[in-house]
Amino acid sequence: MSDHDFVAALLQRMTLAEKIGQLNLLSAGEGPETGSPAVRNVQGRLEAGQLGGLFGTKSVRSVRAWQEIALAGSAHGIPLFFAEDVIHGHRTIFPLPIALGCAFNPQLWHDVARVAAIEASAEGINHVYAPMIDIARDPRWGRIAESPGEDPYLASRYAEAMVKGFEGDDPTALDTVVSCLKHFIAYGAAVGGRDYDNASLSPEDTIGVYAEPFRAGIAAGAGSVMGSFNALNKRPMHAHREMIRGWLRGKAGFEGLMVADYTGIMELSAHGLGDRETVSGLALIAGIDMDMMGEDYLNHLPRLAKEGLSRPESGIEISAAEICSAVDEACGRVLLLKKRIGLFDDPFRYCDDDRAAKATLAPAHRRLARTSITESSVLLKNDGVLPLEPGSRIAMVGAAADDRTNLLGTWSVSGDHRQAVTLLEGLHAAHDGPITCVKGSDIVEDPILADRLNVHGQTVFLDTRSATMMIDEAVAAARAAHVTVAVVGEAREASGECSSLTDITLPHPQRVLIEALAATGTPLVLVVKAGRPLALEQEMKLADAVLFVWFTGTEAGHGVADILTGEADPSGRLAASFPARTGQVPVHYQAESTGRPYPGRFEKFKTGYLDLPDTIPAATGLFPFGFGLSYTRFSYSKPTVDEARLKGPDAVAVLRVTVTNEGERTGTEVVQLYISDPIARITRPMIELRGFEKITLQPGMSREVVFHVTRRDLAYAMGESLLDVEWVWDPGVFVLRVGRNSRDLQGIPIHWDA
Structure with missing residues (x-):
């Protein structure tokens, strides 16, 4: 019997309530929450057969326990699938996706996804919410950290490689997972760079730029797609039938599972589309198969399947037959995913404690993580001070120099920062000269901002000493050294979901520190850790070398030290343009021609800015897409x-x-x-x-x-x-x-x- 025949026969035996139960997707509550869930009674839902999938589990034991409850609660023995966010690694954390984009290396992308799939599947995960392939051209938007950058061609190659790395050639192989392309669509085009805000785009940009990575990922075999929080051209994406059924399933030929984002269906009401019952019907008919966390399908589809949805004042007329047909269609896709990966044959096939122990942070995985840092870090400036001279005295300065809590970066939900290597540890292991490490300044100085950055646990620690005391200590260390290596940048949660900024320069205390270090006359190397492009106009003038390493993950210290000491050549090239100033954004290299093009120097009544130097192109920023230096010529x-x-x-x-x-x-x-x-x-x-x-x-x-x-x-x-x-x-x-x-x-x- 074919998989489709199996699913069709099973659907005939299922009640309406059982079908709707399969459309419910909840969190196991073992990880961070990013919204307001409507229910936390996971066990009760499983016992009642009201859950199709679970995400956020953290162990084989947990997966096995939940699966046993699900099988007991289902009249047909329907298993759960288990999902997780595996954005840039599972247990072994790799550089952020924006950094991986800078590698310009499809084989590396494939191998990173392969390692993530091996580790995640070993812990019972069979569905991952990755790759994130949103085109991002406004670095104020925090989730540019999870994006492969600004270019649709590069992002398309990234999508293909990641999907193939996750899914492999055999969906039933125990070390593969179902990938999920997200977020569909134009989430990265949010107005003002404000997360969750809406986008207004021409048809040409929507399809020619933002949809291209999805087309590529679907062609590569992606098994699922996730909807985005934004509205596109006034139509919220979780109810955008034209794009989901018309383009995604029609023109792009997608046949897999379409899942909501976290409470995405519930949030249609806040978008102004109607009450919770109304938006449940709209989302289902638009083509959203599974409801994540909101439980609107569970609560409202039973009545809609009997009475239909009629809202004459809004022009909405959906018959009960249409609702029932859509429920069958959606449930069929959920069941088909489970059948294709072998869960009906063996619901516990991913539960292997021995494999989990061997796969997690395996030496080969850590080696790949280390290599990926040298491939994705971007050398922006070098006036001959890098690589560091063997035996030289180094002053290592900065709150991030010996910090472990921020190393993994945003959306590393299964990573453990305690297993990461700090930059100081890495440099001590690689350099044979003396190293003095001092803090120099706090990452930020505003206590309110620090509290916001500590949303998922404390990663920002404000010093009890005065700013003057810390800078004096750093200046003394710099004057006694042959070279100063200042590790500066963002805190982990300064980029990522709901981490939009109005100012993308370095935080004030770090700018003051850099000025003081530069004034000592000791050669100054900046190592910049961040999850977004930063406006570094002033820092580029003050420093002798600038190495942009992003957030580098588990092997951070070793990978960065490999570059600083010359063991490896920095080979990253920018996947997103860097503005000189925040006021330039959004900025990207694909600037269109205008009727009054910028001539390369300021000229009145031409496209440009009054207050921008002639040396900085107005449209494409301080550093262009694709830029990066090497240690050779x-x-x-x-x-x-x-x-x-x-x-x-x-x-x-x-x-x-x-x-x-x-x-x-x-x-x-x-x-x-x-x-x-x-x-x-x-x-x-x-x-x-x-x-x-x-x-x-x-x-x-x-x-x-x-x-x-x-x-x-x-x-x-x-x-x-x-x-x-x-x-x-x-x-x-x-x-x-x-x-x-x-x-x-x-x-x-x-x-x-x-």
Whole structure:
């Protein structure tokens, strides 16, 4: 019997109440809460057969216990699935997704997801709420930390690699999990960078930018998708039938499970769509299969399935038959997911204490975590002070220098910071000279802000000493050292969910500290830990070197020390543009042309800012997308194309460029390909990423990098409404651009005929 036949037969035996019970998704209460749940009686729900899945379990013992209750409470022996947020690792925590995006390495992304799947599945988890693939172009938005960045092409490659790493080739394999693409859709386009706020986008941007990673993840085989909290163009996404049933299930061909986000259906009432009964019907008909935490389906669908939903004043008429049909459809998807991963054959197949003990924080997993830090950290400036000289005296300064509580970063729900390596520990292990470590300043100085940052346990500790005393101590240490390494940045919860900011400069006490350290004359290295791009205009002037490491996870100290000491070459390239000042955001490299383009210097009545220096591009920020330095120097030959004139849909343009390591150290470069479409039917970005390749070269070594460009690479989204958007292209001249970042490129024109 096929899986679909099995599910169809089971549905025929189930009552309406049993079907609705399968649409209920609750938390086990073993982890952090991010909303206001309507119920905490998990055991009672299981005993009554009113629960289809459970998330937030933390052990095999817990999974086994809950599963036993669920099986006893189901007349048909229907098992639970178990889910968890596995955003950047499970027990072994990797750098944040925004950092992983900077790696520009699909194989690394795949391997990170593979490790996370091995660890999560070993603890009974079979469904993970990852990858998060929201395009994010406003660093005020805290959840940019969980995003692969600003670019749809890069995010699409990230989505593909992560899905394949999580799901593997066999859904019944014990070390694979069902992935969940989130959040659908345009969550990262929130107005003002305010979390949960709404987005207004053109059809072209919705489909051509924000939907592209979802299309890629679905094509790669993602088993589920999660709705987003925002409204898109005035329509809340948990009730957006046009995008869920029309685009996601229709145009993108998604056949898997669609889950609500935490109380997302309940929150439709706050969006203004009606009472709880009304929004339950709207969400179900829109295509949301499972209700997370709100229990609105459980409470309201039984009546709606008998009487239908009629709200003439709002133009809502949904028949009872439509509700019943939608319940069957949704329940069928829940059951099919469980059948495909083998839970009906063995509900306890993921419960193996021995495997859990062996998989958690395995040495190979920690090695990959360490490597991922060197691949994702971005060197923004280096005036010859890095790598650190062997035997040199180091003053290590900053509240984060010897701090363990903030190392893992946001959304590391199953990680244990006590198992992480601090930066001081890592540098002590890697450096053979004396190191003096002092605090220098608090992370923040406002007690109210500190309390907010301690929402999930204390990670910010305000010193009892005065700011002057701490700075004096740091200055003395710096003057006695050959080099100062200042570890600065954000607290863990300063980025992440509901962590939006109006100011993305470093907190005030740290800026004062940096000024004092710079004034000593001792060479100054800044190691910046953060979950978002920061506005570092002043710090770039004061420091001799700036290494942006993000939040780096379990192997933080060892990975960062590898870079500082030169054991590894920093090979991260920015997955999101860095503004000079907060007032520049939102900022991204895909700036569109205007009728009065910014000329590169201030000119009245041109696109730009009165108070911004001419050296900083107004539209694309202080550091462009794709930027990052190495400990060596790379040169690029003039690019060539095999044919400058092409014709037809199957033609392929082949671009070649030779990259040479002209320095004295082995280094890694990310070679990037962009395309410009000078004349089109609508306003277009001036350049768009269409390829990249990460290469490692020994001193004096050269390599030819080849890119193949198809006509699909020339296409763009265009349409009057979301569902009539088509991918079109315009025959004529295109410019292929290749180089080391989105601002440092060489171009070569090609002509492509229809």
